[in-house]
Amino acid sequence: MIQPISITSIASISAIGSSQNEIWENYLLNNHFLSEKEVNGMPVFVGQLSEENQQKITELRKSDAKYRSLDDAVLFAIFVSREAVKSSNWESESNFGVNFGSSRGATTLFEKYHKEFLETQKSSTLSSPTTTLGNISSWVSHDLQTFGPEISHSITCSTALHSLLNGVAWINSGMSNKFLVGGSEAALTDFTIAQMQALKVYAKQNSSLNSNCHSELVEEFPCKSFDLNKKQNTMVLGEGASAICLEKGIVENSLATISGIGFATEVLQHNTSISTDAKCFQKSMKMALGETALDEIDAIVMHAPGTIKGDQSEVNAIQKVFGEKTPFLTTNKWKIGHTFGSSGMLSLELGLLMLQYQQVIEVPFAVKQIHPKKIKNILINAVGFGGNAVSVLLTKS
Incomplete structure (x- = not known):
């Protein structure tokens, strides 16, 4: 059991927007926010920031001479951390902890500096300090002028929720009453996308022509996450960051409480493999649920990356755990x-918004589901290479 921990604010920036009102309004729309970008001379689908939000990051970069040499992954993290702390009224605090992670880190700068080295056999003075993993949390702490612990880590695609786990652990230990946790990714680079294409998981331009989905809208969607009838992988890489403020106990301005956490790994058959019924997810979900009755879970925000095996294995795991009491899935x-x-x-942000507005968000091309009459408990799932699964149970305050 964990002691009650409140989420007092959340901030994010991604293809869907950067303000909570804008983000919710865009979730209510049935269209996606993916676009095309030229990578290695070929157009590919990506989830990139809007021009307006790119300008916000540019302004942040120009605001301080020291920030001009930072990678977008760091600037994204600074941007959302400022917004989250402001919303939680932590401006005068100086002792909260920071745990920010990233799967790829300073990808743009790393590729840039490595290319320069191959061409000149010399390295830039700033190549090391601007590409180290700890570069993210340390700059967030510097920007916020906090004196609490600062931690960076990378656990592939479950990194952000592992940040949350760590913040919960620090608060539960009594070593901290407040923690800022999050994840940042700015990896829409030629080499990173080429890596995903090499794994044969990336969406192709004609992916919409190879599906037996139940909606006429299907041809409009490059990524078929939670389409269990797709005939090929349709993962699309996006960029963005999100941060939440955690506080000990149930506080007055709580958006939701974390009432359960779960984590697990599984034995791998391959570097990127996951079992057909995602045993890691089964374990993490059961751990997060604890003694909560299955029929008390109103919705699950799935990891569902848009790959055939990834989507199906998670659904299989959910069915193994919940059986006939499977909640609304999105x-x-x-x-x-x-x-x-x-x-x-x-x-997790989507989960918080659904709790706040008491409305679930459908995947328009997925099989229709019965909407819950009320939304009190939502489970959030994430998993990364290596079978590192995390589940977090959110309860409406």
């Missing part, structure tokens, strides 16, 4: 792409 990757290390927190 995901956001068809809208914004798979944002790797920040994806779990962006899924």
